[in-house]
Amino acid sequence: MTEAISTALRDVEDPIIEEDILSAGLVGEITVEDGVAEIPLALGAPHSPAETEIADQVREVVDEAGYEPSLSVEIDDQTPAAIVEDAPNVIAVSSGKGGVGKSTVAVNLATAMADRGARVGLFDADVYGPNIPRMLGVHGHPGMADDDETIIPLERYGLQLMSIGFLVGEDDPVIWRGAMVDKVLTQLYHDVAWDDLDYLVVDLPPGTGDAQLTMLQQMPVVGSVVVTTPQDVALDNARKGVRMYDQHDAHVLGVVENMSTFVCPDCGNEHDVFDTGGGERLADAYDILFLGRIPLDPAVRESGETGEPVVLADTESAATFEDVAGNVMDRVGEIRRESHRLTATGQNSPPAQQI
Numbered sequence: 125m126t127e128a129i130s131t132a133l134r135d136v137e138d139p140i141i142e143e144d145i146l147s148a149g150l151v152g153e154i155t156v157e158d159g160v161a162e163i164p165l166a167l168g169a170p171h172s173p174a175e176t177e178i179a180d181q182v183r184e185v186v187d188e189a190g191y192e193p194s195l196s197v198e199i200d201d202q203t204p205a206a207i208v209e210d211a212p213n214v215i216a217v218s219s220g221k222g223g224v225g226k227s228t229v230a231v232n233l234a235t236a237m238a239d240r241g242a243r244v245g246l247f248d249a250d251v252y253g254p255n256i257p258r259m260l261g262v263h264g265h266p267g268m269a270d271d272d273e274t275i276i277p278l279e280r281y282g283l284q285l286m287s288i289g290f291l292v293g294e295d296d297p298v299i300w301r302g303a304m305v306d307k308v309l310t311q312l313y314h315d316v317a318w319d320d321l322d323y324l325v326v327d328l329p330p331g332t333g334d335a336q337l338t339m340l341q342q343m344p345v346v347g348s349v350v351v352t353t354p355q356d357v358a359l360d361n362a363r364k365g366v367r368m369y370d371q372h373d374a375h376v377l378g379v380v381e382n383m384s385t386f387v388c389p390d391c392g393n394e395h396d397v398f399d400t401g402g403g404e405r406l407a408d409a410y411d412i413l414f415l416g417r418i419p420l421d422p423a424v425r426e427s428g429e430t431g432e433p434v435v436l437a438d439t440e441s442a443a444t445f446e447d448v449a450g451n452v453m454d455r456v457g458e459i460r461r462e463s464h465r466l467t468a469t470g471q472n473s474p475p476a477q478q479i
């Protein structure tokens with residue numbers, strides 16, 4: 125009976141791994157009762173475009189085969205999201221230097237993922253410039269949970285939010301340094317009562333030194349998004365970041381090129397104020413994914429001040445952020461499904477990050 129279903133599932137291809145889901149080891153043990161087919165799928169990136177497509181196709185072919193599909197998720201991979209209890213897919217947003225739009229990308233990435241239906245947290249770990257409260261127009265103080273030990277995150281646009289800015293005041297100078305920062309942030313991450321997250325986007329402090337690396341190693345990070353602007357000095361710094369992740373077996377999810385081409389609202393001409401194409405060249409050189417190019421757009425800056433993420437508007441810049449978010453989620457899914465496939469077939473999985 126399940127043969128017919130298995131045969132039907134051979135027609136469903138994983139659009140990223142480019143193999144049918146049965147051969148890729150993504151289908152668990154199928155059971156059928158009263159015409160309902162229970163199908164466990166090894167999916168790890170909820171609401172990502174590729175996994176949504178896979179699930180839709182599975183429902184379609186199972187329905188065509190004459191059964192009522194009932195899908196569940198069962199993934200056995202070696203990423204921190206699977207091996208650390210209750211860990212979401214933690215995505216670090218980093219940059220080699222300050223001011224390239226790291227926080228802007230983190231806010232719009234998280235908002236776009238929540239807009240797709242995912243449960244998303246945003247953790248502002250940029251102690252030296254906690255911009256997230258302003259960028260989302262949230263200025264309250266978080267409360268304590270009933271256990272008096274955990275902090276309840278604030279909420280906005282469906283996001284669960286935590287920022288050092290909620291605790292110390294945005295304009296207060298941050299007096300701690302180095303190792304103390306790592307400790308405070310790691311502690312804060314663990315002390316928040318995150319509620320059943322699919323993804324947690326972490327806005328790291330700019331730079332690629334020990335502080336960033338320590339934080340990456342102490343949180344269950346699935347991979348990092350590297351943000352750069354197209355000019356050489358920013359790219360040089362971004363390159364250092366990519367190398368650092370490489371050397372420590374941390375996944376780079378890909379590169380975002382921000383403040384790329386400016387389209388003049390008056391004349392419609394395109395201007396490459398900070399040059400263009402550098403992010404793509406960097407991605408090519410290191411064989412990592414190019415996640416997208418965000419234009420230099422006054423509306424992006426304004427949205428950072430009005431507290432409403434630009435990705436929620438109906439503009440070209442919003443569409444580029446939506447695409448970037450889809451690409452990031454797909455990359456997370458690819459890492460998790462690949463890891464599951466290696467585990468399922470008894471091959472060596474890449475080492476999980478130290479937590």
Ligand SMILES: Nc1ncnc2c1ncn2[C@@H]1O[C@H](COP(=O)(O)OP(=O)(O)OP(=O)(O)O)[C@@H](O)[C@H]1O
Pocket residue numbers: 219221222223224225226227228229250253255330382383384418419420421422423424425426428429
């Ligand atoms: N694509 C863009 N178009 C126009 N302005 C932008 C764009 N991206 C970011 N900005 C603006 O550039 C400034 C710096 O952005 P942001 O704070 O996101 O950078 P950052 O890399 O997080 O900086 P920091 O190093 O201070 O943490 C902000 O005023 C932001 O609104």
